[in-house]
Amino acid sequence: MKSKGKPLLLSLVLLISGFLIAFSYQQTENGPEMVHLTDSRWEKEYFYQKQLLDMEERNKSLREELKEKRMSIQMYENNLANSEEVVADLVSRKNKLQKFAGELNVKGPGVEVVLSDSEYIPNQEQVNQYIVHESHIHMVINELLSAGAKAIAINGQRYFSDSYIACTGPVITVDGIQHPAPFVITAIGDEEVLYSSLDLTMGVVDRLTSENVEVELSKKDEVNMRARLSAEG
The missing domain is CATH 3.30.70.1880 (Protein of unknown function DUF881)
Known part of the structure; x- marks a missing residue:
């Protein structure tokens, strides 16, 4: 009776050990997959954040460019206004001289x-x-x-x-x-x-x-x- 009980007990121990080994192996296989998923999400977040930063930087650059364009336009308008005043003054002086010289009625x-x-x-x-x-x-x-x-x-x-x-x-x-x-x-x-x-x-x-x-x-x-x-x- 004792000799028959030992193989049975050994078989049970081996079965449990095999189950534990198989479970441990499965957990080992599943662990890297969880880390991999976490890395993928982080990469996506990093990618989106980088895109957002790039967009903000681009917007800042566009705002600066727009500011420069507005200043250039304002300067051009001022120069044009000054030019028009100069031209108007020259035309007025020319008309006065022409009247003085008798070239105009x-x-x-x-x-x-x-x-x-x-x-x-x-x-x-x-x-x-x-x-x-x-x-x-x-x-x-x-x-x-x-x-x-x-x-x-x-x-x-x-x-x-x-x-x-x-x-x-x-x-x-x-x-x-x-x-x-x-x-x-x-x-x-x-x-x-x-x-x-x-x-x-x-x-x-x-x-x-x-x-x-x-x-x-x-x-x-x-x-x-x-x-x-x-x-x-």
Whole structure:
């Protein structure tokens, strides 16, 4: 009986040992798989975090680039605005110079002086003493310039500092262009000042009248002057 019981007990021990070995082996095989899964999840998280950091870095770079672009645009707009102001100022100055040079039509308030030959000539032999001469026109022009006239015209023709006036019998030649009497001298400027300057006691009008020249002086709300004329028309 004892000899039969030992093999049975040994078999039972071996069976249990085999079961334990098999279980341990299975646990050993399953262990690395759990670690592997943990490593895979960590790699994914690391990958996503890296992508997020890259995106944030890219966004930061784009924000800096956008800031630089906005600054460049602002600088360009400022330069453009300054350029427009410079161009506008140059155009304004050019127009003023062209008006001063007689290349453009001009208009503004001012006065009008009409010089006419005397209707009464007692002695035909002394006719030159009763007609308008270039000296009379110069007298009016000089007074107007002294009073601040900005532009002057004779019978619609612009007068300039380099203009020349000559008397040829009953006509006046201005820069080669002839004008018959009456002679209408217009000036642009402060009409009150221009008028008062000509109408002073013993002033230009009185002197012209004393030299047998008929004078009509009036203020004008608007005087229009054409651009420079040439002798060819």
